[in-house]
Amino acid sequence: MIDKQSPIPIYFQLVEKIQKEIEQAILKPGDVLPSEREYADTYDISRMTVRQAITKLVNDGYVHRKKGTGTFVNESKIDQPLQGLTSFTEDMRERGFVPSNRMLSFQVREASDYIAGKLNIALGAQVYEIERIRLADDQPMALETTWVPCDVITGLTEEVIYDSLYNYIESKLGLAIGSASQVIESSIVNEREMNLLSLPEGAPVLLIERMTFLADGRPFEFVKSRYRADRYRFRIQMSRS
Amino acid sequence: MIDKQSPIPIYFQLVEKIQKEIEQAILKPGDVLPSEREYADTYDISRMTVRQAITKLVNDGYVHRKKGTGTFVNESKIDQPLQGLTSFTEDMRERGFVPSNRMLSFQVREASDYIAGKLNIALGAQVYEIERIRLADDQPMALETTWVPCDVITGLTEEVIYDSLYNYIESKLGLAIGSASQVIESSIVNEREMNLLSLPEGAPVLLIERMTFLADGRPFEFVKSRYRADRYRFRIQMSRS
DNA sequence: CGCGTAAAGTGTCATAGACCACTGTTCCTC
DNA sequence: GAGGAACAGTGGTCTATGACACTTTACGCG
Numbered sequence: 099m100i101d102k103q104s105p106i107p108i109y110f111q112l113v114e115k116i117q118k119e120i121e122q123a124i125l126k127p128g129d130v131l132p133s134e135r136e137y138a139d140t141y142d143i144s145r146m147t148v149r150q151a152i153t154k155l156v157n158d159g160y161v162h163r164k165k166g167t168g169t170f171v172n173e174s175k176i177d178q179p180l181q182g183l184t185s186f187t188e189d190m191r192e193r194g195f196v197p198s199n200r201m202l203s204f205q206v207r208e209a210s211d212y213i214a215g216k217l218n219i220a221l222g223a224q225v226y227e228i229e230r231i232r233l234a235d236d237q238p239m240a241l242e243t244t245w246v247p248c249d250v251i252t253g254l255t256e257e258v259i260y261d262s263l264y265n266y267i268e269s270k271l272g273l274a275i276g277s278a279s280q281v282i283e284s285s286i287v288n289e290r291e292m293n294l295l296s297l298p299e300g301a302p303v304l305l306i307e308r309m310t311f312l313a314d315g316r317p318f319e320f321v322k323s324r325y326r327a328d329r330y331r332f333r334i335q336m337s338r339s
Numbered sequence: 340m341i342d343k344q345s346p347i348p349i350y351f352q353l354v355e356k357i358q359k360e361i362e363q364a365i366l367k368p369g370d371v372l373p374s375e376r377e378y379a380d381t382y383d384i385s386r387m388t389v390r391q392a393i394t395k396l397v398n399d400g401y402v403h404r405k406k407g408t409g410t411f412v413n414e415s416k417i418d419q420p421l422q423g424l425t426s427f428t429e430d431m432r433e434r435g436f437v438p439s440n441r442m443l444s445f446q447v448r449e450a451s452d453y454i455a456g457k458l459n460i461a462l463g464a465q466v467y468e469i470e471r472i473r474l475a476d477d478q479p480m481a482l483e484t485t486w487v488p489c490d491v492i493t494g495l496t497e498e499v500i501y502d503s504l505y506n507y508i509e510s511k512l513g514l515a516i517g518s519a520s521q522v523i524e525s526s527i528v529n530e531r532e533m534n535l536l537s538l539p540e541g542a543p544v545l546l547i548e549r550m551t552f553l554a555d556g557r558p559f560e561f562v563k564s565r566y567r568a569d570r571y572r573f574r575i576q577m578s579r580s
Numbered sequence: 581c582g583c584g585t586a587a588a589g590t591g592t593c594a595t596a597g598a599c600c601a602c603t604g605t606t607c608c609t610c
Numbered sequence: 611g612a613g614g615a616a617c618a619g620t621g622g623t624c625t626a627t628g629a630c631a632c633t634t635t636a637c638g639c640g
Contacts, residue, residue: 107623133590144625146387149591157398159517162555166590166632172556280575284525284543284568302543304525327525334521334575348593374620385595390621406621407602 100141108143112151120160120171131161131169185264186232186242186323195234202229202294204256206248213245216309216320224248228259231294232323238295240325250318267318278310282332287324295326302327341382349384353392361401361412372402372410426505427473427483427564436475443470443535445497447489454486457550457561465489469500472535473564479536481566491559508559515554522548523573528565536567543568 100111119125131137134152138145152169155161163169190197209217209225217225225245232240244263246254251267258266267273283305287297297303303324310319325332341352360366372378375393379386393410396402404410431438450458450466458466466486473481485504487495492508499507508514524546528538538544544565551560566573 109623135590144627146626147624150623152591153394156555159554159556162557163591164633165592167634168590282523282545282573282575283571284545284566286527286541286543300527300541302525302527304523325525330524332523334523350593376620387596388594391593393621404621405603407619408604409620 100143102143108141109147109150109154112137112141112143112148113154116151116155117160125171127171129171131171133168185262186240187262188264190232190234190239193234196236198233198236199260200231200233200238201256201259202231204228204259209245209247213320217245217247217317219247219249226251226254230259234329237329238326239329240323241291241294242321242323245320246318250312250316263319273312273318276311276315278308280309281307284327285324291324295324297326304330304332306332341384343384349382350388350391350395353378353382353384353389354395357392357396358401366412368412370412372412374409426503427481428503429505431473431475431480434475437477439474439477440501441472441474441479442497442500443472445469445500450486450488454561458486458488458558460488460490467492467495471500475570478570479567480570481564482532482535483562483564486561487559491553491557504560508553514559516559517552517554517556519549519551521550525568526565532565536565538567545571545573547573 099115100108102108104111116125116131125131131152132140134145134148137143137148137151152161152163156163159172161169161171187197205227206224207227208222209219211221213225214221214223219225225247228244228246230242230244231238232242246263248254251263251271254263254266264275268275285303285305287295287299287301287303291297291303292299292301295303304327306321306323306325308319308321308323309317310321311317340356341349343349345352357366357372366372372393373381375386375389378384378389378392393402393404397404400413402410402412428438446468447465448468449463450460452462454466455462455464460466466488469485469487471483471485472479473483487504489495492504492512492514494512495504495507505516509516526544526546528536528540528542528544532538532544533540533542536544545568547562547564547566549560549562549564550558551562552558
């Protein structure tokens with residue numbers, strides 16, 4: 099288990115061992131770890147070395163110590179960066195739904211003042227404008243309009259859109275997606291949305307505006323979505339510092 | 340300088356001493372700290388104790404170590420909680436509003452099944468339940484109910500709440516806030532909210548549920564907020580990977 | 581049976597010494 | 611002068627040990 103001859107420090111071997119046990123649910127949230135003295139005896143190493151290992155696990159958010167009681171596995175692994183930037187397609191798959199689209203319109207047009215400003219492109223530059231209904235398990239989930247500058251994302255077709263825009267950008271164009279800035283607000287459906295999303299009058303919807311940037315900082319997408327509030331909740335993880 | 344008889348641990352006295360020197364610019368960014376052995380000699384303490392102090396400073400982002408070279412003061416610690424996890428108070432200040440509260444109720448009670456489950460505490464354990472109206476520039480912005488387990492956050496008073504809970508936890512209790520998980524959804528005001536938030540019937544509100552965790556993984560706060568959709572938009576930044 | 585106290589177990593703090601790998605300097609050789 | 615080897619200093623790792631404070635459990639007294 100612990101190889102004293104290995105060039106890998108002993109304390110680090112122990113860190114990895116305990117991490118693995120937590121990930122494999124051998125040690126579950128709330129469980130007590132063996133005591134420091136016990137680890138020291140078991141592996142015939144110094145207690146200070148055990149301490150060094152556990153201190154690292156504490157700093158990494160895996161466990162916490164309780165004076166006079168023991169060391170316990172934490173509830174939520176803070177470390178897991180599972181909650182990153184995802185597309186609708188990825189988002190729905192993660193939630194266990196089968197995502198699909200109903201295309202309403204796909205066209206190339208000149209950017210309006212508003213859109214050009216958002217995407218930081220010249221007024222009147224060409225953009226793709228895509229409007230579609232987003233479905234999850236064939237149920238309408240959201241109405242979405244997307245604007246993409248033609249000179250940044252080239253060769254866009256309806257087929258690409260049916261698959262996954264993000265996948266196309268990363269796999270086919272070889273561009274790295276960097277970050278996104280989103281604004282979320284609450285609203286009431288208008289008449290058009292009522293019909294398209296099969297909602298009654300006065301139903302609440304979640305408005306999400308998203309600006310997405312490539313890793314080099316160029317904006318490549320501006321999206322306005324209206325999600326059915328009865329079917330969709332937006333989840334995020336955030337951390338201090 | 341270092342008092343071995345003090346109940347304050349030696350390593351911690353050293354941490355504070357070095358922190359002060361950095362804050363008072365006696366040690367400037369880029370400067371080398373005295374070596375571990377030098378500290379040990381100067382204050383006649385063990386090198387391991389010095390090491391413990393410096394390790395804390397490394398974890399807190401004050402300094403970094405360079406093998407075979409020395410320990411250096413980091414560049415100015417950028418105040419970073421910006422796009423991260425912020426309280427209502429911090430959030431509003433950032434947006435240029437003056438935040439305030441109108442307390443509706445403040446009590447200690449037994450956790451309901453639902454709340455105990457959320458906060459991962461024993462059923463019937465004591466929690467603070469705080470309900471208040473959040474104001475920005477004296478205009479009602481949100482209705483918020485907060486549950487805080489008594490055994491995790493001790494000594495909570497109305498005065499503390501009027502100031503800032505997060506500030507109290509970090510400054511007074513010395514606990515580090517770790518991460519939060521939020522769920523955002525859209526809804527329509529109910530009658531009670533209508534009156535308290537001065538909204539017309541059928542107005543949309545943004546529901547935000549937040550679970551907040553200490554750095555050690557313990558949940559310390561569960562909040563349900565209802566924001567006026569006409570005044571509040573939720574902004575987030577996220578990045579890939 | 582209840583309550584307090586003792587014991588056992590835990591993390592916390594601290595000591596002193598040792599060897600290692602890495603970095604920068606100094607000095608010697610060619 | 612250039613190159614390399616030796617050296618001194620630094621952080622990184624590890625051992626072995628001890629005292630202390632806090633928490634839970636067990637026991638024994640009343």
